[in-house]
Amino acid sequence: VGGSGEEEFERFFRGQARSLMRQAYLLTGDAGEAQDLVQETMIRAWREWPRLQGYDDPGAWARHVLHRLAIGRWRRLTVRRRHDRADLRVVPAVDGEHLDVLSALAGLTMDQRRAVVLHDIAGLSVAEVALDMGVPEGTVRSWLSRARARIAQALEIVELPSDGGVAPEPGL
């Protein structure tokens, strides 16, 4: 990778690191794991940079790799959890609500979680999420709807009947 390529990669790195980190964290629920996943994604991006430079959106490639890595980790964990203590997690910051968010996400299926992360954190539209995940838009809508309902229930978020506004219940 040449000098200008390095500069471009640095810009790409700075531009993507936070978004990828946020996605990885909500996918895994573990800050340490998330950091590892982003690091691994960026290492792969660096190796492939001469090719990626020509892409319209190298960020999409990085996001795809990150999610694949997270899914692989999730599958491994599903097996490992039978033996390990699942309640010990590394979190970057803790308050009741933050942990409730993580717990609610942990209760979703991996597809639901990915859909939520892509839509709410990566900022993709439903159509883009569907394209990214290779499923029909209706399926994405269904996943998002169920996921949101479960998260809202876990966080005790209720919709006010009057103006459709949302007010958190006491006890969050």
Place this chain on the structure above:
Amino acid sequence: VTDDLHGSGLNEEVSRRLQAAAALVDPLADELGISALRETSPARRRLRAPRVALVAAVCLSLALAGTLVGLAGRSASPSKRIRPASPPPIRVDLAATPKGWFPVDYGDLQLSVPGDWLVVTSTRACPSESVITAMEHVAPVKCHRGFLVSNVPVLAVGGAHFLTSTRGYSERRLMVNGIEVVVESPPRSGETTVAVVPSLGVGFEWRSPKVTIVIRTVTWSPRAALLTRGAPARTPTSWRSTLLDGVELSVPGSWTRHTGSWVPNCDPTPFIFPVGPRILEELREDEKSGICGGPGVGEANSGLVPFAAGPSGVVAVEGPTAATLVDKVDTPLTCRRSRSLQVCIDPGSGSTLLMSVSQDGVVLMAIELTLRANGVVDREIYDSIRPAGTPAPGAVEPKEQGQLYLSALAEMQRLVRQARRAERGARALARRPVAGDRLRR
């Protein structure tokens, strides 16, 4: 269901909560270093491969030599103390303190707070023990039903006060930097969240969401590292000894010793710091405690004193004042003997270590050591406290060092020859046809 599911207020609120939770890892993203990625370039890795092998071989040899030197030293002279080969299990994680933050110690626990916060110790608020309070503005603190309450503090750290059960709270167990933290969340919003580190007997509570990131900074304190059991730390050869009324200790060679009266109408006191007199003068103007000793001595008794005011260093108080200062070391945390001296540590919980040094039951002096960084320097100073005229721990004569080096080198060469013989044997075995092959032929 609307097009992008952002139409409903509920969906927006869920989205907002998710984004807020995700944003908490932004500092971790900023920690990711691009330079580390560049090192993993395949071309560079290929170039580096032989160097890595060479470096690994040299490191292995040095580690082997170090172990052999240790073994040789122990067998040659039982009085020589060698640093243990394996690191102590308790290590202060310096990386746990983000840039621009500063660490706050309470007993064996350390956490860090933003650099612009004011952190105070107070024994007036809760007389049975000191409490550390972090706040954005100065405000009085008081005790109420076993909990520290105040109108401004955003975080309070303490011992027994925070270990009482919290009825109705939901409990979660987390592992932060290798330390188990139990977080107790209140049943209603607006109440205090409590976190307890049961293994260290320390707890902290907070109300402000600004504090939530603080929990990620939990690690061992330098005090915990200093008090870890193990062989006495070897005094580095670059250090120099300083004599204090029958007691000797070693400090880094760059540190300078001063003697003066820190507080008006007090006896002159020796103090040894890695800072110049000008800085000390400035600190003197800020010193309001009015208690004899050096900067920081008596800090815990002064009510509301900025926690991080004291610089690194050693303050030694000799004579009768020493006895009054260490009166409270009646129930010391731990004591150790160094020949005829007994060194006892005050059970106080701050980032300074108050010690009494006594001989035949008579207090010779009080020594205050400011704990900083990973506690390694502090441990080496602490272990070097000894009767005047006796050698520092692990001091090795230059001549003896040379002999140990040569014997280690000879042992290393012997092991290399042995490894080569084994490799030749393995190659010969690999070339020899096995019985099955011969039968097939």
